[in-house]
């Protein structure tokens with residue numbers, strides 16, 4: 001970019017619009033005066049920008065406290081909110097065993113949602129067909145043009161620049177699959193792609209409106225288990241963008257063989273397959289009667305079933321859940337010692353058995369991490385539970401509207417799209 005462009009008044013307007021949008025997003029519902037205080041922009045500038053954003057339908061006005069009169073005793077000033085209906089994002093979350101697709105609004109509100117159980121051993125082409133089917137179901141033919149963007153959450157290792165799923169230990173048939181471009185051809189728009197666990201972290205950071213610059217460690221307990229670190233708003237990326245494979249850290253030197261080739265990895269104790277295996281073994285030993293009955297009624301064997309039964313008081317299932325918590329807790333304690341996060345956030349279907357699993361994790365962190373590192377630590381469940389990566393996929397798309405472009409990208413593309421999506 002030409003240095004002179006920094007002084008360009010149109011550019012300043014675009015930057016200010018983003019500042020105002022971001023302020024409204026984190027303060028909403030809020031008054032113009034609050035936005036002015038948060039952004040340090042003078043009230044007249046804020047009024048002008050708000051008028052533009054109202055015209056662009058990115059903001060809307062709502063009535064404030066009807067009892068409180070305005071400063072001059074007249075009509076109370078109107079509050080500002082994001083106009084959630086102004087943009088629709090298609091969010092796709094491919095978990096090896098479950099496919100989730102949602103239509104999401106500007107406020108990350110889920111407008112429509114579908115999910116489908118998929119087979120992690122399926123050929124990529126089969127699963128991609130299922131994604132397209134679910135996406136088309138949710139969009140309908142008329143709505144395709146009204147989508148602002150598509151965000152895609154992928155498990156395993158990815159090439160985010162090329163949109164390729166390089167491989168996933170939980171989806172053995174996926175090797176260097178150009179999934180982004182395959183979906184672009186079918187859906188008419190190119191999805192933005194990111195790894196599942198990063199999207200969970202992105203979602204947690206986006207929805208944290210405290211303004212604190214903290215460090216969050218996110219553990220995604222799904223078909224596999226992954227972690228992501230987001231510190232002061234920046235995702236930690238390892239060499240090649242690969243990192244966070246906590247599922248393949250060793251928790252038992254003599255443990256079972258893992259699909260990665262190693263022995264005793266965390267995943268061999270807490271992955272979906274590991275939990276299912278434990279349940280099958282328990283059933284063979286005459287335990288987990290309630291699971292047998294549920295399966296006979298047509299339920300599918302998956303951890304969510306076990307978590308649900310454990311929460312309802314089934315002791316055999318509770319024992320399995322506590323064991324999962326124990327192993328996740330071991331890994332979490334090591335991570336706390338290594339990384340000293342302010343928050344440890346868990347996402348996945350574990351919310352169904354939150355108290356049991358949280359208790360077990362907390363116990364291990366308490367036992368095995370250093371007091372100075374654990375004393376200020378908050379361990380909590382994701383507010384979006386198992387949908388955290390799905391909503392993170394929506395954040396990946398929608399954040400372009402709010403974040404200040406980096407200096408290297410300050411060009412005319414900084415303009416907020418004025419098209420009414």
Ligand SMILES: [Zn+2]
Pocket residue numbers: 247248249258259260261262265267
């Ligand atoms: Zn492994």
